[in-house]
Amino acid sequence: MVARERDVRPIGVFDSGVGGLTVLRALQARLPGEDFIYLGDTARLPYGSKSRETVERYSLQCARVLIARGVRALVVACNTASAAALPALRAAHPELQVFGVIEPGAIAAVRATASRRIAVIATPATVQGRAYELQIHARAPEARVRALACPLFVALAEEGWTEGPVAEAVARRYLAPLFETVERPDVLVLGCTHFPLLRPVIRAAIPADTALVDSAETTAAEVATALGGTGAARGSGKLTWLATDGAARFAQVGSRFLGRTIEPQEVELVDL
Protein backbone atom coordinates (compact mmCIF):
# COMPACT_ATOMS: atom_id res chain seq x y z
CA MET A 1 0.00 0.00 0.00
CA VAL A 2 1.30 3.40 -0.99
CA ALA A 3 0.91 6.31 1.38
CA ARG A 4 -1.14 9.00 -0.31
CA GLU A 5 1.06 11.94 -1.14
CA ARG A 6 0.35 15.02 0.85
CA ASP A 7 -1.19 17.88 -1.05
CA VAL A 8 1.01 20.82 -0.12
CA ARG A 9 -0.71 23.35 -2.32
CA PRO A 10 -1.88 26.46 -0.46
CA ILE A 11 -5.43 27.33 0.56
CA GLY A 12 -6.84 30.43 -1.10
CA VAL A 13 -8.87 32.93 0.92
CA PHE A 14 -10.52 36.06 -0.43
CA ASP A 15 -12.58 38.96 0.77
CA SER A 16 -13.46 42.44 -0.49
CA GLY A 17 -10.96 43.86 1.99
CA VAL A 18 -9.27 43.05 5.28
CA GLY A 19 -12.32 41.72 7.17
CA GLY A 20 -11.64 38.17 5.98
CA LEU A 21 -8.36 38.24 7.87
CA THR A 22 -10.36 37.31 10.99
CA VAL A 23 -11.29 34.13 9.14
CA LEU A 24 -7.69 33.56 8.07
CA ARG A 25 -6.61 34.09 11.67
CA ALA A 26 -9.05 31.40 12.82
CA LEU A 27 -7.95 29.11 9.97
CA GLN A 28 -4.31 29.51 10.89
CA ALA A 29 -5.03 28.71 14.52
CA ARG A 30 -6.52 25.37 13.40
CA LEU A 31 -4.19 24.65 10.49
CA PRO A 32 -0.88 26.23 11.51
CA GLY A 33 1.18 24.22 9.06
CA GLU A 34 -0.83 25.17 5.97
CA ASP A 35 0.21 27.78 3.43
CA PHE A 36 -2.41 30.43 2.70
CA ILE A 37 -2.79 32.98 -0.06
CA TYR A 38 -5.08 35.84 0.94
CA LEU A 39 -6.56 38.20 -1.63
CA GLY A 40 -8.27 41.43 -0.57
CA ASP A 41 -10.12 43.09 -3.45
CA THR A 42 -9.49 46.47 -1.83
CA ALA A 43 -9.84 48.44 -5.09
CA ARG A 44 -13.49 47.46 -5.31
CA LEU A 45 -14.58 47.23 -1.68
CA PRO A 46 -17.14 47.18 -0.24
CA TYR A 47 -18.99 44.38 -1.98
CA GLY A 48 -21.96 44.94 0.32
CA SER A 49 -23.30 47.90 -1.63
CA LYS A 50 -23.06 46.17 -5.01
CA SER A 51 -25.58 44.06 -6.90
CA ARG A 52 -25.59 40.29 -6.67
CA GLU A 53 -24.47 39.97 -10.32
CA THR A 54 -21.53 42.30 -9.78
CA VAL A 55 -20.43 40.49 -6.61
CA GLU A 56 -20.67 37.16 -8.44
CA ARG A 57 -18.50 38.46 -11.28
CA TYR A 58 -15.92 39.95 -8.89
CA SER A 59 -15.81 36.70 -6.88
CA LEU A 60 -15.14 34.65 -10.00
CA GLN A 61 -12.28 37.02 -10.85
CA CYS A 62 -10.82 36.68 -7.33
CA ALA A 63 -11.06 32.90 -7.61
CA ARG A 64 -9.24 32.90 -10.95
CA VAL A 65 -6.28 34.81 -9.48
CA LEU A 66 -5.99 32.36 -6.60
CA ILE A 67 -6.41 29.30 -8.82
CA ALA A 68 -3.69 30.61 -11.13
CA ARG A 69 -1.45 30.56 -8.05
CA GLY A 70 -2.20 26.91 -7.46
CA VAL A 71 -4.58 26.82 -4.49
CA ARG A 72 -6.23 23.50 -3.68
CA ALA A 73 -9.25 24.93 -1.85
CA LEU A 74 -11.04 28.25 -1.70
CA VAL A 75 -12.47 30.01 1.34
CA VAL A 76 -14.84 32.88 0.58
CA ALA A 77 -14.14 34.91 3.73
CA CYS A 78 -16.78 37.50 2.97
CA ASN A 79 -20.46 37.30 3.87
CA THR A 80 -21.63 39.20 0.81
CA ALA A 81 -19.63 37.07 -1.60
CA SER A 82 -20.64 33.87 0.23
CA ALA A 83 -24.29 34.79 -0.15
CA ALA A 84 -24.01 35.86 -3.78
CA ALA A 85 -21.36 33.72 -5.41
CA LEU A 86 -20.98 30.23 -3.88
CA PRO A 87 -23.11 28.43 -6.51
CA ALA A 88 -21.32 30.18 -9.38
CA LEU A 89 -17.90 29.50 -7.87
CA ARG A 90 -18.70 25.80 -7.36
CA ALA A 91 -20.13 25.50 -10.87
CA ALA A 92 -17.09 27.17 -12.43
CA HIS A 93 -14.56 25.16 -10.42
CA PRO A 94 -15.96 21.69 -9.71
CA GLU A 95 -12.43 20.40 -9.04
CA LEU A 96 -12.07 22.71 -6.05
CA GLN A 97 -13.53 22.62 -2.54
CA VAL A 98 -15.21 25.98 -2.00
CA PHE A 99 -16.23 27.13 1.49
CA GLY A 100 -18.35 30.11 2.49
CA VAL A 101 -18.82 31.79 5.88
CA ILE A 102 -22.61 31.75 6.15
CA GLU A 103 -23.51 28.06 6.20
CA PRO A 104 -21.15 27.15 9.09
CA GLY A 105 -22.48 30.06 11.16
CA ALA A 106 -26.08 29.04 10.48
CA ILE A 107 -25.37 25.41 11.44
CA ALA A 108 -23.69 26.49 14.68
CA ALA A 109 -26.58 28.80 15.53
CA VAL A 110 -29.16 26.04 15.08
CA ARG A 111 -27.05 23.74 17.25
CA ALA A 112 -26.70 26.36 19.99
CA THR A 113 -30.30 27.52 20.32
CA ALA A 114 -32.73 25.98 22.78
CA SER A 115 -35.49 28.57 22.38
CA ARG A 116 -35.32 28.61 18.56
CA ARG A 117 -34.92 32.36 18.68
CA ILE A 118 -31.78 33.48 16.92
CA ALA A 119 -30.40 36.97 16.36
CA VAL A 120 -27.94 37.77 13.57
CA ILE A 121 -25.91 40.96 13.30
CA ALA A 122 -24.31 41.74 9.96
CA THR A 123 -23.80 44.43 7.31
CA PRO A 124 -26.83 46.05 5.66
CA ALA A 125 -26.21 44.00 2.50
CA THR A 126 -26.13 40.67 4.33
CA VAL A 127 -29.28 41.55 6.27
CA GLN A 128 -31.08 42.64 3.12
CA GLY A 129 -30.05 39.44 1.30
CA ARG A 130 -31.51 37.30 4.15
CA ALA A 131 -28.74 34.75 3.66
CA TYR A 132 -28.59 33.66 7.32
CA GLU A 133 -32.38 33.32 7.56
CA LEU A 134 -32.40 31.07 4.49
CA GLN A 135 -29.63 28.85 5.81
CA ILE A 136 -31.11 28.70 9.33
CA HIS A 137 -34.63 27.96 8.09
CA ALA A 138 -33.33 25.19 5.84
CA ARG A 139 -32.26 23.42 9.05
CA ALA A 140 -34.82 24.70 11.55
CA PRO A 141 -37.95 25.91 9.76
CA GLU A 142 -39.60 26.84 13.05
CA ALA A 143 -36.73 29.10 14.16
CA ARG A 144 -37.43 32.79 14.57
CA VAL A 145 -34.57 34.82 13.16
CA ARG A 146 -34.08 38.51 13.79
CA ALA A 147 -31.36 40.11 11.65
CA LEU A 148 -29.96 43.55 12.43
CA ALA A 149 -27.56 45.64 10.35
CA CYS A 150 -24.73 47.14 12.42
CA PRO A 151 -22.59 49.20 10.01
CA LEU A 152 -20.97 51.23 12.80
CA PHE A 153 -19.29 48.05 14.05
CA VAL A 154 -17.47 47.83 10.71
CA ALA A 155 -16.23 51.40 11.02
CA LEU A 156 -15.16 50.87 14.66
CA ALA A 157 -13.20 47.73 13.73
CA GLU A 158 -11.44 49.49 10.86
CA GLU A 159 -10.63 52.51 13.05
CA GLY A 160 -9.30 50.24 15.79
CA TRP A 161 -11.78 51.59 18.37
CA THR A 162 -12.69 48.11 19.56
CA GLU A 163 -12.95 48.98 23.24
CA GLY A 164 -13.75 52.02 25.37
CA PRO A 165 -16.78 54.27 25.75
CA VAL A 166 -17.53 54.77 22.03
CA ALA A 167 -17.53 51.05 21.20
CA GLU A 168 -19.56 50.33 24.34
CA ALA A 169 -22.15 53.01 23.49
CA VAL A 170 -22.51 51.72 19.93
CA ALA A 171 -22.88 48.12 21.12
CA ARG A 172 -25.55 49.10 23.66
CA ARG A 173 -27.48 51.14 21.12
CA TYR A 174 -27.55 48.33 18.57
CA LEU A 175 -27.95 45.34 20.85
CA ALA A 176 -30.03 46.38 23.87
CA PRO A 177 -33.31 46.57 21.89
CA LEU A 178 -32.71 43.06 20.51
CA PHE A 179 -32.70 41.59 24.00
CA GLU A 180 -35.22 43.82 25.77
CA THR A 181 -38.24 41.73 24.73
CA VAL A 182 -39.62 38.79 26.71
CA GLU A 183 -39.04 36.67 23.62
CA ARG A 184 -35.36 37.44 23.52
CA PRO A 185 -33.00 35.30 21.44
CA ASP A 186 -30.62 32.86 23.12
CA VAL A 187 -28.05 32.95 20.30
CA LEU A 188 -26.34 35.90 18.63
CA VAL A 189 -24.51 35.25 15.35
CA LEU A 190 -21.62 37.56 14.43
CA GLY A 191 -22.49 37.56 10.74
CA CYS A 192 -19.73 39.87 9.52
CA THR A 193 -16.02 39.15 9.40
CA HIS A 194 -15.28 42.51 11.06
CA PHE A 195 -17.22 41.73 14.22
CA PRO A 196 -14.89 39.26 15.99
CA LEU A 197 -12.67 42.27 16.78
CA LEU A 198 -15.53 43.71 18.84
CA ARG A 199 -16.37 40.45 20.55
CA PRO A 200 -15.63 41.67 24.12
CA VAL A 201 -17.85 44.77 23.88
CA ILE A 202 -20.57 42.79 22.12
CA ARG A 203 -20.35 40.13 24.83
CA ALA A 204 -20.68 42.82 27.52
CA ALA A 205 -23.76 44.35 25.87
CA ILE A 206 -25.87 41.17 25.79
CA PRO A 207 -27.24 38.88 28.52
CA ALA A 208 -24.61 36.52 29.92
CA ASP A 209 -26.61 33.41 29.00
CA THR A 210 -26.70 34.29 25.29
CA ALA A 211 -24.52 32.06 23.10
CA LEU A 212 -22.22 33.92 20.71
CA VAL A 213 -21.59 32.30 17.32
CA ASP A 214 -18.52 33.67 15.60
CA SER A 215 -18.80 32.79 11.92
CA ALA A 216 -15.04 33.16 11.41
CA GLU A 217 -14.49 30.44 14.04
CA THR A 218 -17.19 28.13 12.73
CA THR A 219 -15.95 28.48 9.16
CA ALA A 220 -12.40 27.65 10.19
CA ALA A 221 -13.67 24.58 12.03
CA GLU A 222 -15.54 23.38 8.94
CA VAL A 223 -12.58 23.93 6.63
CA ALA A 224 -10.23 22.11 9.02
CA THR A 225 -12.58 19.14 9.23
CA ALA A 226 -13.19 18.97 5.48
CA LEU A 227 -9.52 19.23 4.58
CA GLY A 228 -8.72 16.60 7.17
CA GLY A 229 -6.20 18.71 8.96
CA THR A 230 -5.85 19.18 12.69
CA GLY A 231 -2.50 20.84 12.72
CA ALA A 232 -0.51 18.20 10.77
CA ALA A 233 1.92 20.36 8.79
CA ARG A 234 1.46 20.24 5.02
CA GLY A 235 3.15 23.42 3.91
CA SER A 236 5.42 25.70 5.89
CA GLY A 237 2.81 28.03 7.37
CA LYS A 238 3.60 30.59 4.70
CA LEU A 239 1.22 33.54 4.25
CA THR A 240 1.02 35.42 0.95
CA TRP A 241 -0.80 38.76 0.71
CA LEU A 242 -2.45 40.01 -2.46
CA ALA A 243 -4.50 43.19 -2.76
CA THR A 244 -5.98 45.08 -5.67
CA ASP A 245 -5.13 48.54 -4.28
CA GLY A 246 -3.63 50.34 -1.30
CA ALA A 247 -0.87 48.09 0.07
CA ALA A 248 -0.12 50.51 2.92
CA ARG A 249 -3.70 50.62 4.19
CA PHE A 250 -4.10 46.86 3.72
CA ALA A 251 -1.03 46.32 5.91
CA GLN A 252 -2.03 48.88 8.53
CA VAL A 253 -5.67 47.93 9.04
CA GLY A 254 -5.07 44.27 8.20
CA SER A 255 -2.54 43.89 10.99
CA ARG A 256 -5.30 44.65 13.51
CA PHE A 257 -7.59 42.05 11.95
CA LEU A 258 -4.91 39.39 11.70
CA GLY A 259 -3.54 40.06 15.17
CA ARG A 260 0.04 40.32 13.91
CA THR A 261 2.00 42.74 11.79
CA ILE A 262 1.75 42.75 8.00
CA GLU A 263 4.44 44.90 6.38
CA PRO A 264 3.34 47.03 3.38
CA GLN A 265 6.18 45.62 1.26
CA GLU A 266 4.84 42.08 1.82
CA VAL A 267 1.60 43.01 0.03
CA GLU A 268 1.63 42.31 -3.69
CA LEU A 269 -0.73 44.40 -5.81
CA VAL A 270 -2.63 42.43 -8.45
CA ASP A 271 -4.97 43.46 -11.25
CA LEU A 272 -8.21 41.53 -11.67
Add this chain to the structure above:
Amino acid sequence: MVARERDVRPIGVFDSGVGGLTVLRALQARLPGEDFIYLGDTARLPYGSKSRETVERYSLQCARVLIARGVRALVVACNTASAAALPALRAAHPELQVFGVIEPGAIAAVRATASRRIAVIATPATVQGRAYELQIHARAPEARVRALACPLFVALAEEGWTEGPVAEAVARRYLAPLFETVERPDVLVLGCTHFPLLRPVIRAAIPADTALVDSAETTAAEVATALGGTGAARGSGKLTWLATDGAARFAQVGSRFLGRTIEPQEVELVDL
Protein backbone atom coordinates in the same frame (compact mmCIF):
# COMPACT_ATOMS: atom_id res chain seq x y z
CA MET B 1 -28.66 95.65 -28.09
CA VAL B 2 -29.82 92.08 -27.78
CA ALA B 3 -30.30 90.55 -24.36
CA ARG B 4 -28.02 87.55 -23.96
CA GLU B 5 -30.03 84.39 -24.01
CA ARG B 6 -30.17 82.56 -20.77
CA ASP B 7 -28.29 79.30 -20.60
CA VAL B 8 -30.88 76.93 -19.19
CA ARG B 9 -28.76 73.80 -19.38
CA PRO B 10 -28.46 71.96 -16.07
CA ILE B 11 -25.47 71.90 -13.72
CA GLY B 12 -23.85 68.49 -13.29
CA VAL B 13 -22.76 67.32 -9.85
CA PHE B 14 -21.00 64.06 -9.08
CA ASP B 15 -19.64 62.15 -6.12
CA SER B 16 -18.69 58.56 -5.36
CA GLY B 17 -21.94 58.20 -3.42
CA VAL B 18 -24.49 60.27 -1.56
CA GLY B 19 -22.10 62.53 0.40
CA GLY B 20 -22.10 65.10 -2.40
CA LEU B 21 -25.81 65.64 -1.80
CA THR B 22 -24.83 68.02 1.03
CA VAL B 23 -23.11 70.09 -1.67
CA LEU B 24 -26.14 69.84 -3.93
CA ARG B 25 -28.35 70.91 -1.02
CA ALA B 26 -26.17 74.00 -0.49
CA LEU B 27 -26.16 74.68 -4.26
CA GLN B 28 -29.91 74.46 -4.45
CA ALA B 29 -30.30 76.86 -1.54
CA ARG B 30 -28.30 79.44 -3.48
CA LEU B 31 -29.53 78.61 -6.98
CA PRO B 32 -33.12 77.42 -6.45
CA GLY B 33 -34.16 77.94 -10.05
CA GLU B 34 -31.35 75.88 -11.57
CA ASP B 35 -31.75 72.35 -12.88
CA PHE B 36 -29.23 69.85 -11.49
CA ILE B 37 -28.20 66.36 -12.54
CA TYR B 38 -26.56 64.44 -9.72
CA LEU B 39 -24.53 61.31 -10.36
CA GLY B 40 -23.49 59.02 -7.49
CA ASP B 41 -20.96 56.40 -8.58
CA THR B 42 -22.31 54.06 -5.91
CA ALA B 43 -21.12 50.88 -7.66
CA ARG B 44 -17.52 51.93 -7.13
CA LEU B 45 -17.61 53.83 -3.85
CA PRO B 46 -15.63 54.72 -1.88
CA TYR B 47 -13.12 56.60 -4.03
CA GLY B 48 -11.07 57.33 -0.90
CA SER B 49 -9.41 53.93 -0.80
CA LYS B 50 -8.44 53.95 -4.49
CA SER B 51 -5.31 55.17 -6.23
CA ARG B 52 -5.11 58.65 -7.73
CA GLU B 53 -4.99 57.22 -11.27
CA THR B 54 -8.13 55.16 -10.70
CA VAL B 55 -10.02 58.11 -9.19
CA GLU B 56 -8.97 60.27 -12.13
CA ARG B 57 -10.24 57.69 -14.60
CA TYR B 58 -13.55 57.22 -12.74
CA SER B 59 -14.03 61.01 -12.54
CA LEU B 60 -13.52 61.39 -16.29
CA GLN B 61 -16.15 58.68 -16.82
CA CYS B 62 -18.61 60.45 -14.49
CA ALA B 63 -18.01 63.72 -16.33
CA ARG B 64 -18.69 62.09 -19.70
CA VAL B 65 -22.09 60.80 -18.54
CA LEU B 66 -23.09 64.26 -17.30
CA ILE B 67 -21.75 66.02 -20.40
CA ALA B 68 -23.72 63.62 -22.60
CA ARG B 69 -26.79 64.87 -20.72
CA GLY B 70 -25.99 68.45 -21.66
CA VAL B 71 -24.67 70.03 -18.45
CA ARG B 72 -23.10 73.49 -18.75
CA ALA B 73 -20.92 73.24 -15.62
CA LEU B 74 -19.53 70.49 -13.44
CA VAL B 75 -19.25 70.38 -9.66
CA VAL B 76 -16.98 67.67 -8.28
CA ALA B 77 -18.79 67.20 -4.97
CA CYS B 78 -16.23 64.76 -3.60
CA ASN B 79 -13.03 65.62 -1.78
CA THR B 80 -11.10 62.64 -3.15
CA ALA B 81 -12.07 63.33 -6.76
CA SER B 82 -11.45 67.07 -6.32
CA ALA B 83 -7.94 66.35 -5.09
CA ALA B 84 -7.16 63.76 -7.77
CA ALA B 85 -9.00 64.75 -10.91
CA LEU B 86 -9.58 68.51 -11.30
CA PRO B 87 -6.60 69.12 -13.65
CA ALA B 88 -7.53 66.13 -15.84
CA LEU B 89 -11.21 67.15 -15.95
CA ARG B 90 -10.33 70.74 -16.92
CA ALA B 91 -7.86 69.56 -19.57
CA ALA B 92 -10.37 67.13 -21.05
CA HIS B 93 -13.26 69.64 -21.04
CA PRO B 94 -11.89 73.16 -21.57
CA GLU B 95 -15.34 74.35 -22.67
CA LEU B 96 -16.81 73.58 -19.24
CA GLN B 97 -16.49 75.32 -15.89
CA VAL B 98 -15.31 72.69 -13.41
CA PHE B 99 -15.52 73.29 -9.66
CA GLY B 100 -14.05 71.24 -6.81
CA VAL B 101 -14.78 71.30 -3.07
CA ILE B 102 -11.27 71.74 -1.68
CA GLU B 103 -10.15 75.13 -2.99
CA PRO B 104 -13.23 77.04 -1.72
CA GLY B 105 -12.83 75.46 1.73
CA ALA B 106 -9.14 76.34 1.84
CA ILE B 107 -9.83 79.94 0.80
CA ALA B 108 -12.52 80.29 3.47
CA ALA B 109 -10.23 78.83 6.12
CA VAL B 110 -7.43 81.28 5.32
CA ARG B 111 -9.93 84.15 5.46
CA ALA B 112 -11.31 83.01 8.81
CA THR B 113 -8.10 82.38 10.74
CA ALA B 114 -6.45 85.03 12.88
CA SER B 115 -3.91 82.74 14.56
CA ARG B 116 -2.89 81.00 11.30
CA ARG B 117 -3.59 77.67 12.98
CA ILE B 118 -6.11 75.67 10.98
CA ALA B 119 -7.51 72.20 11.65
CA VAL B 120 -9.02 70.07 8.90
CA ILE B 121 -11.10 66.95 9.46
CA ALA B 122 -11.63 64.64 6.50
CA THR B 123 -11.48 61.02 5.33
CA PRO B 124 -8.22 59.07 5.62
CA ALA B 125 -7.66 59.45 1.86
CA THR B 126 -8.06 63.22 1.88
CA VAL B 127 -5.76 63.53 4.89
CA GLN B 128 -3.16 61.31 3.29
CA GLY B 129 -3.32 63.26 0.02
CA ARG B 130 -2.64 66.55 1.90
CA ALA B 131 -4.92 68.40 -0.50
CA TYR B 132 -6.13 70.98 2.02
CA GLU B 133 -2.59 71.68 3.27
CA LEU B 134 -1.45 72.33 -0.30
CA GLN B 135 -4.31 74.69 -1.05
CA ILE B 136 -4.00 76.50 2.29
CA HIS B 137 -0.21 76.86 2.03
CA ALA B 138 -0.52 78.24 -1.50
CA ARG B 139 -2.40 81.17 0.06
CA ALA B 140 -0.86 81.33 3.54
CA PRO B 141 2.56 79.68 3.55
CA GLU B 142 3.02 80.44 7.25
CA ALA B 143 -0.23 78.71 8.30
CA ARG B 144 0.03 75.64 10.49
CA VAL B 145 -2.40 73.00 9.32
CA ARG B 146 -3.34 69.96 11.34
CA ALA B 147 -5.36 67.37 9.40
CA LEU B 148 -7.19 64.56 11.15
CA ALA B 149 -8.97 61.57 9.60
CA CYS B 150 -12.43 60.96 11.13
CA PRO B 151 -13.86 57.88 9.36
CA LEU B 152 -16.42 57.21 12.11
CA PHE B 153 -18.15 60.47 11.21
CA VAL B 154 -18.80 59.03 7.74
CA ALA B 155 -20.38 55.90 9.21
CA LEU B 156 -22.48 57.92 11.68
CA ALA B 157 -23.79 60.16 8.89
CA GLU B 158 -24.70 57.17 6.72
CA GLU B 159 -26.39 55.41 9.66
CA GLY B 160 -28.34 58.55 10.53
CA TRP B 161 -26.89 58.69 14.06
CA THR B 162 -26.13 62.38 13.77
CA GLU B 163 -27.11 63.29 17.32
CA GLY B 164 -27.27 61.61 20.73
CA PRO B 165 -24.67 59.99 22.99
CA VAL B 166 -22.84 57.94 20.35
CA ALA B 167 -22.29 60.86 17.97
CA GLU B 168 -21.29 63.06 20.92
CA ALA B 169 -18.79 60.49 22.23
CA VAL B 170 -17.24 60.07 18.77
CA ALA B 171 -16.97 63.84 18.28
CA ARG B 172 -15.33 64.31 21.68
CA ARG B 173 -12.87 61.49 21.07
CA TYR B 174 -11.78 62.85 17.69
CA LEU B 175 -11.87 66.56 18.39
CA ALA B 176 -10.93 67.15 22.03
CA PRO B 177 -7.22 66.32 21.49
CA LEU B 178 -7.08 68.79 18.57
CA PHE B 179 -8.08 71.66 20.85
CA GLU B 180 -6.40 70.66 24.10
CA THR B 181 -3.06 72.26 23.24
CA VAL B 182 -2.16 75.86 24.03
CA GLU B 183 -1.58 76.34 20.30
CA ARG B 184 -5.09 75.35 19.42
CA PRO B 185 -6.49 76.16 15.96
CA ASP B 186 -9.09 78.90 15.55
CA VAL B 187 -10.65 77.37 12.42
CA LEU B 188 -11.99 73.87 11.79
CA VAL B 189 -12.63 72.85 8.18
CA LEU B 190 -15.26 70.17 7.53
CA GLY B 191 -13.28 68.59 4.71
CA CYS B 192 -15.69 65.78 3.87
CA THR B 193 -19.11 66.08 2.29
CA HIS B 194 -20.58 63.77 4.96
CA PHE B 195 -19.67 66.03 7.85
CA PRO B 196 -22.25 68.84 7.52
CA LEU B 197 -24.82 66.34 8.83
CA LEU B 198 -22.86 66.20 12.08
CA ARG B 199 -22.36 69.94 12.33
CA PRO B 200 -24.27 70.39 15.62
CA VAL B 201 -22.33 67.67 17.51
CA ILE B 202 -19.05 68.86 16.00
CA ARG B 203 -19.90 72.43 17.01
CA ALA B 204 -20.65 71.27 20.57
CA ALA B 205 -17.33 69.38 20.84
CA ILE B 206 -15.07 72.34 20.01
CA PRO B 207 -14.44 75.69 21.72
CA ALA B 208 -17.18 78.23 21.01
CA ASP B 209 -14.77 80.75 19.48
CA THR B 210 -13.58 78.31 16.77
CA ALA B 211 -14.79 79.17 13.27
CA LEU B 212 -16.36 76.27 11.36
CA VAL B 213 -15.77 76.15 7.61
CA ASP B 214 -18.24 73.93 5.81
CA SER B 215 -16.76 73.11 2.42
CA ALA B 216 -20.20 72.26 0.99
CA GLU B 217 -21.35 75.81 1.79
CA THR B 218 -18.19 77.50 0.52
CA THR B 219 -18.27 75.49 -2.71
CA ALA B 220 -21.90 76.44 -3.33
CA ALA B 221 -21.04 80.08 -2.75
CA GLU B 222 -18.21 79.93 -5.30
CA VAL B 223 -20.34 78.17 -7.90
CA ALA B 224 -23.18 80.67 -7.45
CA THR B 225 -20.80 83.61 -7.87
CA ALA B 226 -19.03 82.12 -10.89
CA LEU B 227 -22.23 81.21 -12.68
CA GLY B 228 -23.63 84.66 -11.94
CA GLY B 229 -26.73 83.38 -10.30
CA THR B 230 -28.26 84.59 -7.07
CA GLY B 231 -31.57 82.89 -7.35
CA ALA B 232 -32.67 84.21 -10.75
CA ALA B 233 -34.46 81.22 -12.21
CA ARG B 234 -32.85 79.67 -15.28
CA GLY B 235 -34.34 76.22 -15.31
CA SER B 236 -37.29 74.92 -13.36
CA GLY B 237 -35.45 73.68 -10.25
CA LYS B 238 -35.55 70.14 -11.60
CA LEU B 239 -33.38 67.49 -9.93
CA THR B 240 -32.30 64.35 -11.80
CA TRP B 241 -30.76 61.42 -9.94
CA LEU B 242 -28.31 59.00 -11.52
CA ALA B 243 -26.50 56.19 -9.70
CA THR B 244 -24.34 53.32 -10.84
CA ASP B 245 -25.84 50.78 -8.40
CA GLY B 246 -28.32 50.39 -5.55
CA ALA B 247 -31.19 52.80 -6.28
CA ALA B 248 -32.98 51.86 -3.05
CA ARG B 249 -30.00 52.59 -0.84
CA PHE B 250 -29.19 55.77 -2.77
CA ALA B 251 -32.73 57.00 -2.15
CA GLN B 252 -32.80 55.95 1.51
CA VAL B 253 -29.45 57.32 2.66
CA GLY B 254 -29.47 60.15 0.12
CA SER B 255 -32.73 61.55 1.51
CA ARG B 256 -30.96 62.20 4.81
CA PHE B 257 -28.10 63.99 3.08
CA LEU B 258 -30.35 66.06 0.84
CA GLY B 259 -32.80 66.89 3.61
CA ARG B 260 -35.81 65.84 1.54
CA THR B 261 -37.17 62.57 0.24
CA ILE B 262 -35.75 60.89 -2.85
CA GLU B 263 -37.96 58.05 -4.09
CA PRO B 264 -36.13 54.90 -5.33
CA GLN B 265 -38.06 55.00 -8.60
CA GLU B 266 -36.70 58.51 -9.29
CA VAL B 267 -33.14 57.13 -9.37
CA GLU B 268 -31.95 56.09 -12.81
CA LEU B 269 -29.22 53.46 -12.91
CA VAL B 270 -26.45 54.19 -15.42
CA ASP B 271 -23.42 52.23 -16.57
CA LEU B 272 -20.09 54.01 -16.79
